[in-house]
Amino acid sequence: MKAIGIYEGAPSAKSQQFAEIELAKPVPTGDDLLVKVSAISVNPVDTKVRQATAVQSQLKILGYDAVGIIDSVGPKVTEYHRGDRVFYAGTNQRSGSNQEFQLVDARLVSLAPQKLSDADAAAMPLTMLTAYELIFEKFQAKFGPQANLGRTMLIINGAGGVGSSAIQLAKWAGFKVIATASRPETVEWVTKMGADLVVNHHHDLWQQLGDQYADKIDDIMILHSTENYFDVAAKLVRPLGHVGSIVETSKPVALGKLKDKAASFDWEFMFAKAKYEIEVESQGKILADLAKLLDSGAVASTRTQTINSISTTTLQQAHEQVEANKMVGKLVLVGPFN
Amino acid sequence: MKAIGIYEGAPSAKSQQFAEIELAKPVPTGDDLLVKVSAISVNPVDTKVRQATAVQSQLKILGYDAVGIIDSVGPKVTEYHRGDRVFYAGTNQRSGSNQEFQLVDARLVSLAPQKLSDADAAAMPLTMLTAYELIFEKFQAKFGPQANLGRTMLIINGAGGVGSSAIQLAKWAGFKVIATASRPETVEWVTKMGADLVVNHHHDLWQQLGDQYADKIDDIMILHSTENYFDVAAKLVRPLGHVGSIVETSKPVALGKLKDKAASFDWEFMFAKAKYEIEVESQGKILADLAKLLDSGAVASTRTQTINSISTTTLQQAHEQVEANKMVGKLVLVGPFN
Numbered sequence: 182m183k184a185i186g187i188y189e190g191a192p193s194a195k196s197q198q199f200a201e202i203e204l205a206k207p208v209p210t211g212d213d214l215l216v217k218v219s220a221i222s223v224n225p226v227d228t229k230v231r232q233a234t235a236v237q238s239q240l241k242i243l244g245y246d247a248v249g250i251i252d253s254v255g256p257k258v259t260e261y262h263r264g265d266r267v268f269y270a271g272t273n274q275r276s277g278s279n280q281e282f283q284l285v286d287a288r289l290v291s292l293a294p295q296k297l298s299d300a301d302a303a304a305m306p307l308t309m310l311t312a313y314e315l316i317f318e319k320f321q322a323k324f325g326p327q328a329n330l331g332r333t334m335l336i337i338n339g340a341g342g343v344g345s346s347a348i349q350l351a352k353w354a355g356f357k358v359i360a361t362a363s364r365p366e367t368v369e370w371v372t373k374m375g376a377d378l379v380v381n382h383h384h385d386l387w388q389q390l391g392d393q394y395a396d397k398i399d400d401i402m403i404l405h406s407t408e409n410y411f412d413v414a415a416k417l418v419r420p421l422g423h424v425g426s427i428v429e430t431s432k433p434v435a436l437g438k439l440k441d442k443a444a445s446f447d448w449e450f451m452f453a454k455a456k457y458e459i460e461v462e463s464q465g466k467i468l469a470d471l472a473k474l475l476d477s478g479a480v481a482s483t484r485t486q487t488i489n490s491i492s493t494t495t496l497q498q499a500h501e502q503v504e505a506n507k508m509v510g511k512l513v514l515v516g517p518f519n
Numbered sequence: 520m521k522a523i524g525i526y527e528g529a530p531s532a533k534s535q536q537f538a539e540i541e542l543a544k545p546v547p548t549g550d551d552l553l554v555k556v557s558a559i560s561v562n563p564v565d566t567k568v569r570q571a572t573a574v575q576s577q578l579k580i581l582g583y584d585a586v587g588i589i590d591s592v593g594p595k596v597t598e599y600h601r602g603d604r605v606f607y608a609g610t611n612q613r614s615g616s617n618q619e620f621q622l623v624d625a626r627l628v629s630l631a632p633q634k635l636s637d638a639d640a641a642a643m644p645l646t647m648l649t650a651y652e653l654i655f656e657k658f659q660a661k662f663g664p665q666a667n668l669g670r671t672m673l674i675i676n677g678a679g680g681v682g683s684s685a686i687q688l689a690k691w692a693g694f695k696v697i698a699t700a701s702r703p704e705t706v707e708w709v710t711k712m713g714a715d716l717v718v719n720h721h722h723d724l725w726q727q728l729g730d731q732y733a734d735k736i737d738d739i740m741i742l743h744s745t746e747n748y749f750d751v752a753a754k755l756v757r758p759l760g761h762v763g764s765i766v767e768t769s770k771p772v773a774l775g776k777l778k779d780k781a782a783s784f785d786w787e788f789m790f791a792k793a794k795y796e797i798e799v800e801s802q803g804k805i806l807a808d809l810a811k812l813l814d815s816g817a818v819a820s821t822r823t824q825t826i827n828s829i830s831t832t833t834l835q836q837a838h839e840q841v842e843a844n845k846m847v848g849k850l851v852l853v854g855p856f857n
Binding site for chain 1: 657659734768771775779780785787791792794795
């Protein structure tokens with residue numbers, strides 16, 4: 182089977198050497214499924230992991246999101262069978278989805294949404310898991326249509342993959358959603374996703390929101406440059422509210438600014454459950470819930486671009502696009518591997 | 520009526536000028552109760568507020584915790600009546616409990632535990648509200664006897680007022696409790712409160728706990744020197760776990776150390792609800808729950824010292840003792856004011 186990866190990261194995808202090798206088809210053991218990968222997406226985290234990869238003696242196979250057909254199952258697997266179409270984001274502890282056949286823990290998987298194409302489904306797992314865990318686990322929103330009426334959420338960097346999923350999920354759950362975007366096409370996109378109000382994160386958020394929303398926003402999601410937005414988030418968040426982020430900080434944070442409000446700061450990191458083997462099965466269950474929302478049309482795929490081939494060339498092209506940091510929605514690659 | 524307070528803070532209680540003045544007995548309006556104060560406690564926050572008080576033209580009346588008898592009620596109050604015995608921590612937005620008659624919002628109040636003396640009851644509101652909100656709101660523990668079996672909590676500085684309440688509440692709720700204490704009498708005290716394991720916060724907590732508890736402690740409560748304990752808390756907390764603090768930071772915090780575990784940091788500040796008028800009535804309800812726990816003996820008063828007089832002299836003495844930062848449990852002053 183074909184597998185694509187790298188032996189050493191490069192700071193720019195343009196200078197990255199992607200390699201393709203032939204590997205023996207794996208055999209699933211224990212809780213594992215072996216999935217024939219049909220479509221994948223490239224997330225910003227793929228490019229960050231690629232950049233940070235030191236010299237490897239074995240090929241490092243990148244990629245998280247995947248849609249595929251189960252080829253065979255490990256002896257402990259009872260819920261899934263050969264031929265089932267599944268989708269998942271997997272784990273950062275094992276080889277990724279940029280290969281023809283991938284081993285994945287069945288607990289991290291759900292049947293794919295039936296009404297979505299491979300391309301549309303492949304765009305969703307990592308970003309929706311991240312958005313779901315932030316909204317319904319970290320922020321403790323109620324999971325249900327219109328279940329959080331009266332609550333307001335600010336999503337900083339709404340047009341990216343996680344933001345696009347988060348806007349839709351928060352709207353479905355009844356939040357008033359304020360999203361940030363800076364270009365005409367991203368403003369249009371976050372509005373299409375359901376944002377009630379769009380503000381520009383390249384301008385001062387306090388000036389744009391402070392008069393109306395000081396101490397008023399229940400939950401604030403920082404999806405870009407945590408350090409740049411922490412202070413304004415502390416001023417906008419309501420007392421007892423939550424500020425959550427997925428973007429690591431490079432220096433200490435003035436955490437004390439949240440104290441007087443008795444507010445909380447939540448880190449979201451989708452891979453923590455699998456990495457530390459905590460609540461692992463929750464991710465499969467979340468994906469099953471999300472598949473229902475996607476099939477019902479309550480939430481739409483955020484796929485905006487599709488490349489109809491998975492190869493060293495198309496992967497490099499995809500990394501370049503995602504790395505340019507101007508994505509609107511998600512970029513998907515559909516097989517075959519060639 | 521007599522009221523005790525200050526016109527200007529002093530860095531040390533030994534040099535503080537407490538003054539006593541005569542004020543007209545207030546008349547309750549709206550949601551207010553007028554309470555004839557029977558007993559009060561002095562908390563560390565009293566000394567911090569006193570120290571930070573700039574010159575005042577009017578007497579600043581300190582004090583939070585109180586037990587007393589309702590003298591009269593505002594026109595909106597239906598739940599309480601003259602003669603009811605109540606306890607509360609009040610708010611930092613109004614004159615405090617160091618006066619013969621105090622106005623307090625009825626929503627912040629509960630009937631006092633029937634089986635406890637004024638002295639025993641006066642020790643509890645502020646510390647138990649703080650401990651309750653951390654454990655059952657911020658850490659999202661289940662409220663019920665043994666309802667959190669399998670979870671472990673670390674309470675840094677267990678022998679103080681909040682720590683002593685927190686150990687008991689966490690034990691009642693089923694946690695395994697690790698508390699820190701440094702002197703023989705504090706070790707004995709936290710053990711009496713119910714700690715399963717005691718470690719010394721003056722020695723390296725990682726060396727004492729790391730082997731067994733790295734990535735294993737569900738919830739960590741920092742009740743002293745947040746900056747000194749944040750890093751070790753980040754190493755001990757379990758993935759998806761919570762670190763909570765009540766002690767403000769004087770400099771930025773390496774918040775990123777919690778990211779890989781997708782953990783949360785929660786500030787607890789008991790006065791935030793009343794100050795920002797959010798979930799105000801929850802505090803009266805919490806106190807009612809706590810009164811039941813105190814009456815049932817599930818939780819005991821943490822009073823360790825009692826002064827049988829409330830005056831400028833005894834308040835100064837109480838501030839000195841609390842300020843010395845060596846308290847075990849709580850210090851209470853019982854009326855009359857004289």
